[in-house]
Amino acid sequence: MRALLLFSLICLLGGCTSxxxxxxxxxxxxxxxxxxxxxxxxxxxxxxAKEQYKTTLEAFQAVTGxxxxxxxxxxKKLKKEFDEATGRTKKVSDRIASIEQVSGDMFSEWQQExxxxxxxxxxxxxxxxMRDAKSRYAxxxxxxxxxxxxxxxxxxxxxxxxxxxxxxxxxxxxxxxKTTVLKMDVEVSKLVADIEASTKEAxxxxxxxxxx
Numbered sequence: 001m002r003a004l005l006l007f008s009l010i011c012l013l014g015g016c017t018s019x020x021x022x023x024x025x026x027x028x029x030x031x032x033x034x035x036x037x038x039x040x041x042x043x044x045x046x047x048x049a050k051e052q053y054k055t056t057l058e059a060f061q062a063v064t065g066x067x068x069x070x071x072x073x074x075x076k077k078l079k080k081e082f083d084e085a086t087g088r089t090k091k092v093s094d095r096i097a098s099i100e101q102v103s104g105d106m107f108s109e110w111q112q113e114x115x116x117x118x119x120x121x122x123x124x125x126x127x128x129x130m131r132d133a134k135s136r137y138a139x140x141x142x143x144x145x146x147x148x149x150x151x152x153x154x155x156x157x158x159x160x161x162x163x164x165x166x167x168x169x170x171x172x173x174x175x176x177x178k179t180t181v182l183k184m185d186v187e188v189s190k191l192v193a194d195i196e197a198s199t200k201e202a203x204x205x206x207x208x209x210x211x212x
Contacts, residue, residue: 034102040206042202047199049195050196060177081158093148107130136205136208139201140201140202143202147195
């Protein structure tokens with residue numbers, strides 16, 4: 001069992017998609033089960049990213065009350081928070097890509113199996129089931145991609161301010177945050193709202209799928 005799990009991991013990391021699916025099938029996991037697992041993990045990644053965005057914003061807000069001290073330490077703290085937010089965003093993007101991969105493979109396999117069916121009634125019903133599944137999946141992936149797009153300007157705003165402080169390690173650079181932190185707050189609030197909508201969509205999608 002351990003060898004099979006290790007083999008699955010190696011194939012997944014190495015891009016051996018078909019071998020990975022076969023290994024998972026031996027464990028009793030069909031593509032549908034893999035999709036469910038990845039959506040759950042994608043939901044978790046988004047929740048963790050949401051908390052990190054809020055934490056990063058709070059770090060920027062905290063230094064607007066700068067009363068003197070070592071600006072380099074402030075820079076290092078904000079850089080650390082920015083790096084954490086960037087890392088979380090990357091994990092979300094990677095998870096979305098993995099969801100799209102397995103969903104595309106699942107629907108392709110489903111279509112091939114429908115094409116091979118001889119019973120017209122069953123074939124029509126299967127086609128309808130696939131159509132319904134696609135209609136439920138479409139809003140989910142759209143919500144996830146919306147979150148990905150919304151995160152870009154937020155990260156860019158964080159990055160620009162961190163770089164400005166890096167290039168101007170003085171009190172004036174830190175106090176300049178006061179003029180931009182309000183805009184950051186608005187953008188982060190919108191991003192948080194998008195993430196919450198996405199996680200709700202994930203819950204709704206998962207509720208329609210039977211688990212193994």
